[in-house]
Amino acid sequence: xxxxxxxxxxxxxxxxxxxxxxxxxxxxxxxxxxxxxxxxxxxxxxxxxxxxxxxxxxxxxxxxxxxxxxxxxxxxxxxxxxxxxxxxxxxxxxxxxxxxxxxxxxxxxxxxxxxxxxxxxxxxxxxxxxxxxxxxxxxxxxxxxxxxxxxxxxxxxxxxxxxxxxxxxxxxxxxxxxxxxxxxxxxxxxxxxxxxxxxxxxxxxxxxxxxxxxxxxxxxxxxxxxxxxxxxxxxxxxxxxxxxxxxxxxxxxxxxxxxxxxxxxxxxxxxxxxxxxxxxxxxxxxxxxxxxxxxxxxxxxxxxxxxxxxxxxxxxxxxxxxxxxxxxxxxxxxxxxxxxxxxxxxxxxxxxxxxxxxxxxxxxxxxxxxxxxxxxxxxxxxxxxxxxxxxxxxxxxxxx
Amino acid sequence: xxxxxxxxxxxxxxxxxxxxxxxxxxxxxxxxxxxxxxxxxxxxxxxxxxxxxxxxxxxxxxxxxxxxxxxxxxxxxxxxxxxxxxxxxxxxxxxxxxxxxxxxxxxxxxxxxxxxxxxxxxxxxxxxxxxxxxxxxxxxxxxxxxxxxxxxxxxxxxxxxxxxxxxxxxxxxxxxxxxxxxxxxxxxxxxxxxxxxxxxxxxxxxxxxxxxxxxxxxxxxxxxxxxxxxxxxxxxxxxxxxxxxxxxxxxxxxxxxxxxxxxxxxxxxxxxxxxxxxxxxxxxxxxxxxxxxxxxxxxxxxxxxxxxxxxxxxxxxxxxxxxxxxxxxxxxxxxxxxxxxxxxxxxxxxxxxxxxxxxxxxxxxxxxxxxxxxxxxxxxxxxxxxxxxxxxxxxxxxxx
Numbered sequence: 128x129x130x131x132x133x134x135x136x137x138x139x140x141x142x143x144x145x146x147x148x149x150x151x152x153x154x155x156x157x158x159x160x161x162x163x164x165x166x167x168x169x170x171x172x173x174x175x176x177x178x179x180x181x182x183x184x185x186x187x188x189x190x191x192x193x194x195x196x197x198x199x200x201x202x203x204x205x206x207x208x209x210x211x212x213x214x215x216x217x218x219x220x221x222x223x224x225x226x227x228x229x230x231x232x233x234x235x236x237x238x239x240x241x242x243x244x245x246x247x248x249x250x251x252x253x254x255x256x257x258x259x260x261x262x263x264x265x266x267x268x269x270x271x272x273x274x275x276x277x278x279x280x281x282x283x284x285x286x287x288x289x290x291x292x293x294x295x296x297x298x299x300x301x302x303x304x305x306x307x308x309x310x311x312x313x314x315x316x317x318x319x320x321x322x323x324x325x326x327x328x329x330x331x332x333x334x335x336x337x338x339x340x341x342x343x344x345x346x347x348x349x350x351x352x353x354x355x356x357x358x359x360x361x362x363x364x365x366x367x368x369x370x371x372x373x374x375x376x377x378x379x380x381x382x383x384x385x386x387x388x389x390x391x392x393x394x395x396x397x398x399x400x401x402x403x404x405x406x407x408x409x410x411x412x413x414x415x416x417x418x419x420x421x422x423x424x425x426x427x428x429x430x431x432x433x434x435x436x437x438x439x440x441x442x443x444x445x446x447x448x449x450x451x452x453x454x455x456x457x458x459x460x461x462x463x464x465x466x467x468x469x470x471x472x473x474x475x476x477x478x479x480x481x482x483x484x485x486x487x488x489x490x491x492x493x494x495x496x497x498x499x500x501x502x503x504x505x506x507x508x509x510x511x512x513x514x515x516x517x518x519x520x521x522x523x524x525x526x527x
Numbered sequence: 528x529x530x531x532x533x534x535x536x537x538x539x540x541x542x543x544x545x546x547x548x549x550x551x552x553x554x555x556x557x558x559x560x561x562x563x564x565x566x567x568x569x570x571x572x573x574x575x576x577x578x579x580x581x582x583x584x585x586x587x588x589x590x591x592x593x594x595x596x597x598x599x600x601x602x603x604x605x606x607x608x609x610x611x612x613x614x615x616x617x618x619x620x621x622x623x624x625x626x627x628x629x630x631x632x633x634x635x636x637x638x639x640x641x642x643x644x645x646x647x648x649x650x651x652x653x654x655x656x657x658x659x660x661x662x663x664x665x666x667x668x669x670x671x672x673x674x675x676x677x678x679x680x681x682x683x684x685x686x687x688x689x690x691x692x693x694x695x696x697x698x699x700x701x702x703x704x705x706x707x708x709x710x711x712x713x714x715x716x717x718x719x720x721x722x723x724x725x726x727x728x729x730x731x732x733x734x735x736x737x738x739x740x741x742x743x744x745x746x747x748x749x750x751x752x753x754x755x756x757x758x759x760x761x762x763x764x765x766x767x768x769x770x771x772x773x774x775x776x777x778x779x780x781x782x783x784x785x786x787x788x789x790x791x792x793x794x795x796x797x798x799x800x801x802x803x804x805x806x807x808x809x810x811x812x813x814x815x816x817x818x819x820x821x822x823x824x825x826x827x828x829x830x831x832x833x834x835x836x837x838x839x840x841x842x843x844x845x846x847x848x849x850x851x852x853x854x855x856x857x858x859x860x861x862x863x864x865x866x867x868x869x870x871x872x873x874x875x876x877x878x879x880x881x882x883x884x885x886x887x888x889x890x891x892x893x894x895x896x897x898x899x900x901x902x903x904x905x906x907x908x909x910x911x912x913x914x915x916x917x918x919x920x921x922x923x924x925x926x927x
Contacts, residue, residue: 184798184799184802185799185801185802185803186802189803200617200620200621201617212799213761213796213798213799213854214798214850214853214854214857215759215760215761215762215825215850215854216825216827216828216829216849216850216851216854217600217601217760217761217762217825217827217881218760218761218762219829219850220600220827220829221600240839241839241841241842243842243845243853243857244798246836246839246842246845247831247845247848247850247853249836250831250832250834250836250845250846251829251830251831251832251850253832253834253836254830254832254834272838272839272841273838273839274838275837275838275839276836276837276838276839278838279837279838280837293802348812352752352753352812352814353752353753353791359615360615360617360618361613361615361617361618362615362617362618368803371803371804372802372803372804375803375804375806375807375811376802376803376804376806376807378807378811379806379807379808379809379810379811379812380806380810380811381810387810387811387812387813388811388812389807389810389811389812389814391753391793391807391811391812391814391815393791393793396613398584398613398614398644399584399585399612399613401585401914401917402584402585402586402693402772402776402914403585403589403768403771403772403775403776404771404772404775404776405913405914405917406775406776406779406780406911406913406914407775407776407778407779407789407791407913408779408913409779409913409914409916409917410779410780410781410787410789410912410913411775411778411779411780411787411788411789411791412748412752412779412787412788412789412791413787414752414789414791415791425615425616425617427616427617427620428616429616429619429620429651430651430654431647431650431651432650432651432653432654434650434653434654436646436649436650436653436676437675437676437679437680438672438673438674438675438676438678438679439640439641439646439672439673439675439676441641441672442641442643442646444922444925445643445646445647445650445925446650448647449616450614450615450616450619450647450651451616453614453643453647454613454614454615454616456921456924457614457643457921459924460917460918460920460921460924461917463917463920464916464917464920467916481617511806512810513805513806513807513808513809513810514801514802514805514806514809516809516864516867517801517805517809517860517861517863517864518860520860520863520864521856521857521860522844524856524859524860525844525845
C-alpha cells in the first residue's frame with residue numbers, strides 16, 4: 128500500500144511557540160516593548176498647541192484612540208486629541224468645529240504615505256490654515272513619499288518601522304507620539320505591554336492561557352465563527368474597535384490550502400448591549416464565543432442616591448450602591464446567565480483599573496492572541512491583499 | 528404506505544404578507560406612522576432649557592440617537608440632546624461635564640418603568656439637582672410604576688403603547704418627543720416612515736424588494752449567518768447601532784421547532800472600515816451578506832484643495848474633488864470589488880440626502896424587514912425571553 132497526502136502538519140503548542148519565537152526576528156511589533164521613548168517625550172515637551180489633530184485612518188488611529196478614550200477622562204489631560212479619519216464631509220466639518228486651527232498641532236500618519244483619505248484631508252486642511260514645520264509633524268515609513276514631502280518642508284518626522292504592520296503599530300510612534308503629547312505616560316504604556324510580552328515569552332501564565340484560547344478558537348472556527356468581545360465599560364469602546372480591525376484584518380485570509388478562512392470579531396459594551404445583543408447570544412444560533420472584559424476598580428466613588436422614589440420602592444435595594452460595583456455585578460450576572468446555558472464558550476478577562484499599563488497589557492495580549500490564531504490557521508496575519516482590488520478600482524475610476 | 532411529518536408548512540410570499548397584515552392588528556409599531564404628533568410639538572414649544580438629557584437604555588435611546596446623530600450637524604439644532612444610558616461611573620461623570628444641570632430638561636424613558644440602569648441614574652441625578660415637574664418628563668407605559676411616581680409628582684407623562692416593543696418604538700413618544708424638543712421636524716420623520724409603510728402594504732416596490740431580501744436571508748441563514756451593514760457615512764453610526772439591536776434581539780430566538788436561530792448583525796462605517804473589516808469580507812470565510820448604505824447627496828460643498836504636495840504629485844488626481852463625491856466613489860469601488868468575488872451576497876440602498884424622511888424611511892424599512900425575517904423563521908420578533916435570566920440573577924445577588 129502506498130499513501131501520500133498534501134495535509135499540513137498537525138500543530139503542537141511547542142511548534143507554534145517556536146514559530147512565534149522565530150517570527151519575532153522579522154515581525155517588528157513583538158519587540159516594540161523595549162524601545163527608547165526619549166524622542167517622543169522630548170518632542171512632546173516642545174508642543175505648545177492646545178489641540179492635537181491626528182490625520183490618519185485604520186491602523187494609524189484606532190490604537191491611539193483606544194488608549195486615549197480609555198484614559199482621557201480619568202487622567203484629566205491638558206491637551207485634546209482629535210481624529211480626522213473619514214472622507215465624510217459632514218464629519219470633517221463637525222470635527223473641526225470648535226477647534227482653533229491656529230492653535231493646533233497636526234500629526235499626519237500614514238504608513239505607506241499615500242493613503243487616499245489621509246492625503247485628501249491633509250490637502251483640505253491646507254486650504255484652511257497655513258501648514259508648515261511649526262504646526263505639522265509626520266509619522267510614516269522612512270522612504271515614503273509623505274516622508275519626502277516632510278523632508279522638503281523640514282518638518283519633524285517620526286518613523287514607522289517597515290516590519291511593523293499598521294494594525295500592530297500602536298506601540299510605535301503611531302501611538303506613542305500623540306499619546307505622549309497629550310500627557311499620557313508612555314513609559315507605563317510600554318511597561319504594561321512588556322509585562323505581557325515577558326509573561327508569554329518566558330512561558331509564564333499568559334503562555335498557557337493564550338495558547339489554549341487560540342487553539343480553541345481555531346479548532347472550533349467552523350462552529351463558532353464569531354468572537355464577541357463584551358467590554359463592561361464604555362471607556363473600552365475604542366478598544367473594541369481596535370480589536371475588530373486587528374482580528375478581522377489579520378485573520379480574514381485565504382489559507383495555505385487556498386480556502387477562505389476567518390474569525391469574525393464583534394465588539395459590544397456592557398451593560399448597554401445587555402439590552403441589544405445579549406438576547407442573540409443567549410437564545411440565538413450557537414455560533415459565538417464570548418469574551419467578557421471587566422474593570423475591577425473604576426476609581427470613581429459615584430453612588431446611587433439612597434432615596435425612595437414613590438411608587439418605585441421595589442428598587443430601593445439599589446440605594447447607596449457604587450456604580451463601579453453595580454456594573455461589575457451586572458457583568459457577573461451576565462456571565463452566570465451565559466454559563467447556565469452550558470454551550471456558549473466564554474472566558475473572562477479582568478483588568479485592574481483605569482490606568483496606562485492595564486490597557487496596554489490587554490492590547491498586547493490581543494496582539495499575541497492574533498498571531499497565535501494565525502499560526503494555527505496557516506495564514507499570514509500581517510498582510511491584507513484583499514483590500515488592494517478596491518483601491519485599484521477606485522484609482523481606475525479617476526482615469527475615465 | 529403511510530407518511531406523516533411535524534414540519535411546519537412552507538411559506539409563500541402571499542402567506543407571509545397575509546400574516547403581516549394580520550399581525551398589524553396586534554403589533555403597534557406598524558401603525559405609528561399615522562399618529563397625531565400635536566401633543567409632542569405642543570410640549571416641545573414650552574421647553575425653555577438648552578440641554579436635554581434622555582435617561583434610558585436600549586430601545587429607549589438607540590432609535591432617537593440614530594436620527595439625532597444623522598441630522599444634528601446638518602440641521603444646526605438650537606438644543607443639545609444627551610443620553611445617559613450606562614452604569615459606567617466614568618461615562619456618567621464625563622457626560623455630565625459641561626452640562627448646566629440647572630438649565631436641563633430630563634426625559635426619563637423606560638417601557639417597563641423599572642429598568643435598573645435608568646432608575647439608578649435617575650436617583651443619582653436626584654442627588655445633583657432638584658427634580659420636579661419643571662425639569663422632568665416621563666415616557667413609559669400608562670400603568671407602570673414609573674408612571675405612578677410621575678403622577679404623584681404631577682410630572683408631564685407620555686405613553687409608550689403596550690403593543691409597541693422597545694426596539695420598535697422610535698416612532699412613538701420615545702423618539703418623537705425628544706426629537707421634537709431639539710427642533711427636528713417630526714412630521715417629516717413620520718412622512719418618511721409612512722411612505723415606506725404605504726409602499727409595502729399597497730404591494731409597491733418595497734413589497735417585492737423586502738420579501739425577496741427576507742426570503743434570501745432566511746433561506747441561507749446557515750451559510751450566511753452574519754449580516755453586515757456597511758454605511759458610507761459616519762452620520763449613520765447611530766443607525767448601525769439601532770440596527771444591531773433591532774436585528775439581534777428580534778431574530779436571535781428559539782424557534783417553533785425548539786431550535787436556536789439567529790442572524791447576527793454587524794454595523795461598519797465606510798470608508799473607515801475599508802481599513803479594518805473589508806479584508807475579512809473579501810478574503811474571509813463566506814459566512815456574510817453585505818448591505819451597503821449610501822447617501823446620494825451630503826449637501827456639503829467641502830472640496831479637496833487643488834494643491835500639489837511636493838513628493839506626492841501622484842495623488843493630484845484627487846484635486847478639486849468634492850468629498851461628497853469621493854466617499855461615494857469609494858463606496859462604488861468597494862461594491863465592485865465585492866461583486867467581482869461573485870460569491871458574496873450584496874445589496875445597495877441609496878438614500879437621497881441628509882434629511883428627516885430619508886433616515887425614517889430607512890429605519891421603517893428595516894423594521895419591516897425584521898418582521899418579515901421573523902415570519903420566515905417561525906419566531907416571535909417582539910419578545911426577548913433570553914435576557915430575563917440575567918435580570919433575575921442580578922436581583923438575587925442583592926438578596927444575599
